[in-house]
Structures are given as C-alpha cells and as structure tokens.
Amino acid sequence: MIGVFDSGIGGLTVVKALKRHLPDYDILYFGDTARTPYGTKSPETVIQYAVEDAEFLLEKGAQMLVVACNTASSTATDTLKERFDVPILEVISPAVNMAVSDSKRTRVGIIGTRATVNSRVYEDKIKAIRPEMKVYSQPCPLLVPLVEEGWLKKGETRKIIKKYLHPLKVKQIDVLILGCTHYPLLKDIIQAKIGKRVKVIDSSEALSVSVIDFLHNNSDVESRLKKDGTCQFYVSDITEQFEQIAGTILKGTVKLEHVRL
C-alpha cells in the first residue's frame, strides 16, 4: 500500500491527484488533525510529529511513504530517510523540477506556510539545479485557516491573496509554486491575482507525476503494492469541519477513521 500523510486534511489534494493517475493502487492516508497545523510550529516539533506519522502508516502496512505536507517535507525528509528503510517521496522536489524546466525568465515565486518558507528548502533545491535562478518566497499563513473555514470564494480571501502576491508580482516571476497542499483549493483566485502569464504549479499534481515515475522505474516496489483500488483515511481527531473539507476536496462523502497516536 502507498502511505500518504499530512498535518491535516490538506494532503487529500495529493490523494485526489494520485487516484486520478493511479486509480488501482491501494492508499492509506493519515492526517494529524489533533495537532494541525504544522506550518506554525518549530522544526524540532514537526520532525517528531512526522516520525510518529510515518511509524503509524508503516505499522498499518504501508510499503512506501508519500509526505504530502510541505512543512513536513521541508523539515523532516532527511530524518525520515535515515530512520525508515522504505522509499520516501516528498512534495518539494517534483514541484522544483517542474519550476526549473518551466521558467523562461528564471524568476520563480514560492508561496507556503511560515515554516516552509523559513526552511528555504525550495530556494536551496532550485539553486542547486540552476544557480542563476532568482527565487522569491512569500509566507501566506492565513490561507490555511481561510481554506479550513471554507471561505474559498469570499471577498476577504481574494483581498488577502492579492496582498500576499503583490511582492511576487512586482518581481515579475513567470512561475509560481503553490507550496502548501491547501492552496490548490484557491488556485483560480491565485491564478487571477498573479496574472495569466504566470504558470502556477500545483505541488500535489507534480508529486503524483513523480510517484508514477518512481513506480515505473522501481518494478520491485511496484509489484509488491496491492491494487484493489481501496482508500483508507485515518485522522488523529475528527470534527464536522474536517469531514466537510475532506468532502469538498474529494467531492463526496469521506469516511474518516479516528486513531490516537
């Protein structure tokens, strides 16, 4: 089974993309809703949580791990790879590769949580591939609560997005990475505010393409994965609000199972 984890339910955008491209593969999802969000917390705390999330999925039978959370990907991937002997794919590198190949002006913008932006992981990975790239980052900490409130079309949300994107717009970026799994739900507004000439990269979508590539190139792992087309969703806390957003993301009723870590 493919194990996917996130700080909450934002990572369901990754599950959605995976199901579209790989409908047969069994997926185990864990959302750490009892301790969400990760994006406002320290690297030490995020690493501890990510290790516990991974342990849970491996105990449940996951044979490979997908870190759907940008904050966990940016701060905890190295620790996870040292600690666990299974393939681990994270959400940063696929978006970085796409951005580097798509940017003609070599001016890339990143939006994400404060923890993701402070980690400078996008910037470092982009510059490691093409040192001449200019990278501009903007933390957008209010977007997660706005999405979790379901304020997807409200005027206030549009204004806040416009305010956040303004510094990137004046830098004349031609590619913008959505560095948080909640942001695809705001993609239309983000595209409108940053301008139609900027290519907006959805990191969930980029990640699912990279999972396909990985399976294609690693038939030993691929052949062991179950393919009954099932999806199981575990969360560390359940509220009506979480169930609603899960339903909005996956367009239907989602049965969340409560587990205590």
Place this chain on the structure above:
Amino acid sequence: MIGVFDSGIGGLTVVKALKRHLPDYDILYFGDTARTPYGTKSPETVIQYAVEDAEFLLEKGAQMLVVACNTASSTATDTLKERFDVPILEVISPAVNMAVSDSKRTRVGIIGTRATVNSRVYEDKIKAIRPEMKVYSQPCPLLVPLVEEGWLKKGETRKIIKKYLHPLKVKQIDVLILGCTHYPLLKDIIQAKIGKRVKVIDSSEALSVSVIDFLHNNSDVESRLKKDGTCQFYVSDITEQFEQIAGTILKGTVKLEHVRL
C-alpha cells in the same frame, strides 16, 4: 503558586490582568503551543490535552489552577474538577456573571472559537441564571490566526470583524462577551464595529476579578500561595512568532521555556 494554562499564548492576556491586580502572587504559565489551536478540535481531544496541561502545572507545584483557554474551560472543566483536588477557576463563569448583571435589554452576544460556540456553555450558564435572556453566538475562527499573524490593525482584519459581528448587531445586543483570550487584542476594532453603546466584556479581565474574589474568600488557599512576584512561562513548542506575540501581549521580552509533555 497560581497555575494558568492555555492552548497557546492567548492566555497571557489573563496573566497580564492577574499581574495588574495581584502583582505579588507567583504565577506558573503553561501554553500548549505544540498542539495549538484547541478551538478547531473535538471535545474528546481538548479534554485529553487539558488534563495533561493541568498535570504538568500540578507537578511543577501549582496549588490552584486557572483555565485561561475558553475552549478548554467550556469543554474540560467538569473533567478537571473530578480529576484534580485543587481549586479550579475557569474563564466562562466570571464573564457570564458580568454579562447577566450588565445587560439591560437582556440581549447578550458571544463571540468565540467554533468549539466554544458549539459547546453552548455560555448560553447554558446565562440561561441558568436568567432564563429570559436572549443569547446570540457567533463563531469567529479566523480571529485567532489573524492575531497570531500580528494583523491587529489591518483593513482585512477590520472587514472580517465587521462581517462576523453583523448578525449580532442586527439582534440589538447590549452586551458582547469576548469568549476567547486572543480577542482582547482586537478590542478596539470590535468595540468600534459593534457600536459604542454595547458593553464589551473582556473574559480575561472578568476572570482576574474572580480570582481576587476567590482568594479573598478562601484564606486557607490564599495563605499557602507564594508571593515573590515571579512569573514562569512554559510552552510545549517555541517559535519566533510565539515569542513576538507573547512580547506584544505582555509589552516586553518574555522568556519562554520549552518543555515536552
């Protein structure tokens, strides 16, 4: 020592009020910043966290507990009182008593997190004292992230507050309870938007008055409390952002000590 706990650093508004009224009393503060916020989580999870927070403060030597968090007060107070044999004061009742005595039109508004509003605890307590009171509640889940971002004077914050308060305004309330320890930082905007004829009750301030009353009436407890005027602040996670807000609330540098629960 007086032990005060909160889901994060919002409860420092209570410490501030306590220090103003009772400068000599030693205070131990615990903010559960590694799992903040509580207001979006389920009652079961909030109760578990509140019990752990209380245990921590009692181990550190607290002789009485003040639950500074509205969400924890509304969902966990009964469990805490069953579990622990020390005086426990919570933040709801003092504000309720003040509202009941101040409202002439018997129309009271409450704003708080989704968890606090869903618990209906303010409404139940108000109606237990004066059944004829009309109580109108409005969850304002975006205000905590806005405060934690330091967006205290921004236009977007004003607009969101106006939107939240509109349904209470049309109900012609004459008293409004700030049912969350973060909200006193937005008191000026809230007062402006709800109108100057509405009395705005700061639950932190009401709670500190009730602590004074309690100590006055319980000299056995009062005489055992240390009075060296010290304050110790423990948090389960430290970030620069948390330190900044703590500084904003207490107007100065606050030394936060990191502990793992």
